[in-house]
Amino acid sequence: MAIPRIVIVGGGAGGLALATRLGRTLGKKRRAEIVLLDRNATHVWKPLLHELATGVLNSSMDEVDYRGHSSAHHYLYQRGSLNGLDHAQKIIHLAPIKDEDGIEVLPARELSYDYLVLALGSVSNDFGTTGVAEHCHFIDSPQQAKAFQRDMINTFLRYTDPELRQHKELTIGIVGGGATGVELSAELLDASRLLNAYGVTAIDHQTISVHLIEAAPRLLPGLSERISETVQQELENMGVNVHVGTAIQEAEEYRLVTGDGEIIETDLNVWAAGIKAPPFLAELGLTTNKKHQLSVHQTLQSVDDPHIFAMGDCANCPQGEEGSVPPRAQAAHQQAKVLAKNLVRLLDDKPLNDFVYRDHGSLVSLARYDAVGNLMRSSASRGLFLEGWLARQAYASLYRMHQLSIHGAPKTGLAWLVDKLNRYLKPRMKLH
Structure with a gap:
């Protein structure tokens, strides 16, 4: 049988x-x-x-x-x-x-x-916005993420030309103030610092412009207002230009057009607004x-x-x-x-159990700079608010829990040890 x-x-x-x-x-x-x-x-x-x-x-x-x-x-x-x-x-x-x-x-x-x-x-939902499919990067798969990295490095390389730097600021537009957009904004600033340190480009995080654009009245609309406000303040302190309550009506090769007709000149566009x-x-x-x-x-x-x-x-x-x-x-x-x-x-011919979702909280990474979120949420409690080093450790533990579910404890422990060793043995950034 x-x-x-x-x-x-x-x-x-x-x-x-x-x-x-x-x-x-x-x-x-x-x-x-x-x-x-x-x-x-x-x-x-x-x-x-x-x-x-x-x-x-x-x-x-x-x-x-x-x-x-x-x-x-x-x-x-x-x-x-x-x-x-x-x-x-x-x-x-x-x-x-x-x-x-x-x-x-x-x-x-x-x-x-x-x-x-x-x-x-x-996958990302472009809501039928004109030009998005042709002129924006999506980061829904490893292939798309690697394609963005190639374009990002090439864009930084072009800005090693002093003549170009003199007349134009390297600008990246990110549409979508959810977790992906927020985390990518912070990572881009960190990446520019590393690219500068490795000699790939003469510009660093203080001489690039990152625009984070969200149609809702605040960033991270699915999370608490406290998290949203803290994240926005942290991003602005880093130098990210945050636009809330701003919809994009059209994307072009090197610019984004808002619903109010404002034009944001860009070198790279990323669409991270909504999913389907x-x-x-x-x-x-x-x-x-x-x-x-x-x-x-x-x-x-x-x-x-x-x-x-x-x-x-x-x-x-x-x-x-x-x-x-x-x-x-x-x-x-x-x-x-x-x-x-x-x-x-x-x-086993037994009745099936219903799925009951339990919200254990949310954490948002801001690259090496910070992390913000809350844990231990329940229907009766908003949970424990975290930021800084403790939040960074909690955020890192989420990936370890995923590894635990697919590898088991022994292999996850070895993976953690290898990651620690690689911090000293390998460059922090992959450049190819």
């Missing part, structure tokens, strides 16, 4: 954690075949993409190779991109894989499943909302098909009266834990 196959599409924070848990509980005992499908060969924790974009994070050191990881954790990895679903036949259709030159490496193919988990994350699920999810024949998120019950099962589950940013999971689970990394990790148990319960 064939064992059931559970296919997980998407190897992000939630998908990889789920594959790891199911591999340990079901795959190792041959109770189910666990297959993780992802278009990339390696995993980088998405909250660190702003560090990858500025070169502070060395992806060759921090990325996880899916094939090696799958072998150690009793699941199978397949490389591919979902481009179709036949839920009547329980088959997913995979697009052909091509190399950098457009040559086909793997043809289009099909993969059958008994249970399907969609964990495809989110990948648009093709609305074409799979499953119920979605206006942000293309898949509608699921609180058990994380699709409202259309009990054999299909969705989790993380691509899922619209109800929570409380007329509420839903926010698209945050901690929500994806919590859902991975519940869904791993629910799939085991499903195989």
